[in-house]
Amino acid sequence: IFGDGGIGEDQLAEAEEVLLGSDLGWELTDRILEELPRRVRRTDDSWREVLAGILMENVPVPPPVREDVEKPRITMVIGVNGAGKTTTVARLAARAVGEGSRVLLACADTFRAAAADQLETWGKRLDVPVLVQLHGADAGAVAFDAVTRGVVKGYDEVLIDTAGRLPNKKGLLDELKKIHMVSGKAMPSAPHRVLLVLDGTVGQNAYSQAEQFMTAVPVTGLVVTKLDGTAKGGAVLAMAGKLGIPVEYIGVGEGPEDLVDFDLAAFVRALLS
Amino acid sequence: ALSDRLNEAFRRITSRGVITESDVRQAMRQVRRALLEADVNFKVVRDFVAGVNEKAVGEKVLRSIDPGKQVIKIVHDEMVNLLGGETVPLEQKGAAPLVYVLVGLQGSGKTTTAAKLARWLSDNRAKRVLLAACDLQRPGAVRQLETLASGAGAGFFGPGSAGGDPLEVLTGAVSEARLKSYDVVVADTAGRLHVDEELMQELERICTVAAPAETLLVLDGLSGQDAVSVAVEFKERIDLTGAVITKMDGDSRGGAALSLRAVTGLPIKFIGTGEKPDGLEPMDPRRLAGRILG
Ligand SMILES: Nc1nc2c(ncn2[C@@H]2O[C@H](COP(=O)(O)OP(=O)(O)OP(=O)(O)O)[C@@H](O)[C@H]2O)c(=O)[nH]1
Numbered sequence: 001i002f003g004d005g006g007i008g009e010d011q012l013a014e015a016e017e018v019l020l021g022s023d024l025g026w027e028l029t030d031r032i033l034e035e036l037p038r039r040v041r042r043t044d045d046s047w048r049e050v051l052a053g054i055l056m057e058n059v060p061v062p063p064p065v066r067e068d069v070e071k072p073r074i075t076m077v078i079g080v081n082g083a084g085k086t087t088t089v090a091r092l093a094a095r096a097v098g099e100g101s102r103v104l105l106a107c108a109d110t111f112r113a114a115a116a117d118q119l120e121t122w123g124k125r126l127d128v129p130v131l132v133q134l135h136g137a138d139a140g141a142v143a144f145d146a147v148t149r150g151v152v153k154g155y156d157e158v159l160i161d162t163a164g165r166l167p168n169k170k171g172l173l174d175e176l177k178k179i180h181m182v183s184g185k186a187m188p189s190a191p192h193r194v195l196l197v198l199d200g201t202v203g204q205n206a207y208s209q210a211e212q213f214m215t216a217v218p219v220t221g222l223v224v225t226k227l228d229g230t231a232k233g234g235a236v237l238a239m240a241g242k243l244g245i246p247v248e249y250i251g252v253g254e255g256p257e258d259l260v261d262f263d264l265a266a267f268v269r270a271l272l273s
Numbered sequence: 274a275l276s277d278r279l280n281e282a283f284r285r286i287t288s289r290g291v292i293t294e295s296d297v298r299q300a301m302r303q304v305r306r307a308l309l310e311a312d313v314n315f316k317v318v319r320d321f322v323a324g325v326n327e328k329a330v331g332e333k334v335l336r337s338i339d340p341g342k343q344v345i346k347i348v349h350d351e352m353v354n355l356l357g358g359e360t361v362p363l364e365q366k367g368a369a370p371l372v373y374v375l376v377g378l379q380g381s382g383k384t385t386t387a388a389k390l391a392r393w394l395s396d397n398r399a400k401r402v403l404l405a406a407c408d409l410q411r412p413g414a415v416r417q418l419e420t421l422a423s424g425a426g427a428g429f430f431g432p433g434s435a436g437g438d439p440l441e442v443l444t445g446a447v448s449e450a451r452l453k454s455y456d457v458v459v460a461d462t463a464g465r466l467h468v469d470e471e472l473m474q475e476l477e478r479i480c481t482v483a484a485p486a487e488t489l490l491v492l493d494g495l496s497g498q499d500a501v502s503v504a505v506e507f508k509e510r511i512d513l514t515g516a517v518i519t520k521m522d523g524d525s526r527g528g529a530a531l532s533l534r535a536v537t538g539l540p541i542k543f544i545g546t547g548e549k550p551d552g553l554e555p556m557d558p559r560r561l562a563g564r565i566l567g
Pocket residue numbers: 079080081082083084085086087088109112115162163164165225226227228229250251252253254258379380411464466
């Protein structure tokens with residue numbers, strides 16, 4: 001069937017394993033595998049190179065928006081429990097400090113045990129101030145105070161950490177709406193970025209997470225963490241391509257430097273390896 | 274839902290009046306897709322569907338006026354069987370204090386589960402539990418467990434001002450437990466990658482010394498295909514006795530649970546169903562099967 005210069009059954013099976021195993025899902029996998037044999041026949045490239053090309057075409061992830069915004073730039077970090085938000089805030093802070101920016105962190109996670117402790121520890125390590133909840137103030141109040149302080153004290157970046165939440169809980173999505181809204185009250189253009197953090201080990205639930213979070217706040221970009229493990233993050237890639245959301249960064253470890261700019265070609269290469 | 278898809282697949286077939294084995298194989302494609310969407314590992318899906326196909330080409334389905342319903346029943350029953358038929362209880366044998374160790378990837382829910390487990394043991398088994406903070410790595414981890422301990426009605430043992438290492442904290446906790454007559458020590462450990470050689474060796478040392486009655490893998494219920502490689506690697510390195518699947522109060526289908534069970538044979542002892550200390554339930558195979566099938 002495949003003739004000369006084509007691709008054999010074994011190789012197709014191998015391609016299927018790598019695509020499915022990376023969490024790309026059966027639909028995208030079937031679509032790519034259907035395309036693979038005829039494309040391999042038409043070229044001298046190896047089937048793996050052709051596979052990478054087809055995959056890249058099928059995940060049209062838009063590039064991150066890199067526009068100049070007024071200072072302080074306000075970034076709100078959201079996502080499900082344990083995805084890596086707090087550590088991402090720390091890594092973003094480390095980067096900003098490295099670029100000479102004055103950074104303020106805000107712990108708008110007023111729920112989880114020792115959330116403030118965790119962010120404060122990072123603040124000390126990076127020599128960056130951290131605003132935490134005062135006496136029963138709610139998450140919205142922390143965000144409001146942080147943005148106000150950022151404006152008044154002339155910070156370059158304000159990073160707002162929020163509590164992890166499963167987005168099928170509508171009351172928790174309402175809290176996010178509130179945080180977003182009060183940030184805008186403190187500074188009209190805020191927040192300038194809303195980063196949705198996803199765990200690199202996530203399966204098909206990535207779609208539902210993005211869709212539901214987006215009913216509450218306008219997500220401007222994604223962060224995929226824990227890609228230093230063996231998970232490939234295919235579900236996030238597929239989702240980002242389908243929903244048209246830029247992937248800004250990927251997390252590759254637990255240290256302050258372990259955040260890398262997203263690069264589609266590199267991501268696809270790693271996924272197929 | 275799978276039932277709708279199967280009914281649709283069979284509707285087109287039965288309109289011809291007779292079902293063949295090849296028709297059943299076609300219907301199996303719907304089962305495969307549903308399971309992959311539910312995050313069941315693709316190798317597990319392959320074996321599972323082959324098993325279901327074999328049962329489904331029996332007389333019952335081929336002669337049924339509602340073959341879709343028959344196939345769903347086979348799929349459901351096969352899944353319940355695979356999940357272990359019934360809940361496997363926690364190991365209770367041995368001199369006090371029993372040691373339970375929680376392990377797993379970063380952010381899977383170990384620290385929260387440790388506190389929940391303490392609470393569950395106290396409410397359901399009348400056990401006095403001491404929580405041991407053996408994660409000295411993650412910022413705020415010790416404080417997190419200490420804070421959760423009171424809500425769980427459990428004692429707390431941490432590194433104290435001396436600092437130390439996870440093994441010292443664990444042995445210290447066991448001594449404390451003996452002294453103060455605790456029944457169980459539940460040890461929280463640092464999240465780690467199964468491919469982090471140094472941290473996996475540390476875990477091997479901790480588990481060897483602790484000789485735990487239970488070593489539970491805490492797995493994120495939102496996980497996809499990779500859950501299998503994580504479980505296999507952890508099981509290869511330490512003597513895992515069971516698993517807890519967390520964040521099942523979300524809308525993820527939780528297929529990683531089936532994969533874990535199918536590939537490692539590990540019993541899933543509990544399901545995490547929320548952030549509060551009472552958010553832990555013994556795994557119910559029928560309910561979990563229903564959820565995975567959507
Ligand atoms: N290996 C690895 N671990 C990571 C990465 N990002 C975060 N982590 C770890 O994942 C765990 C959870 O990270 P957090 O930053 O606390 O996650 P979170 O989203 O703030 O969690 P909640 O606030 O509880 O919802 C921590 O142990 C982090 O060190 C990553 O890129 N690689």
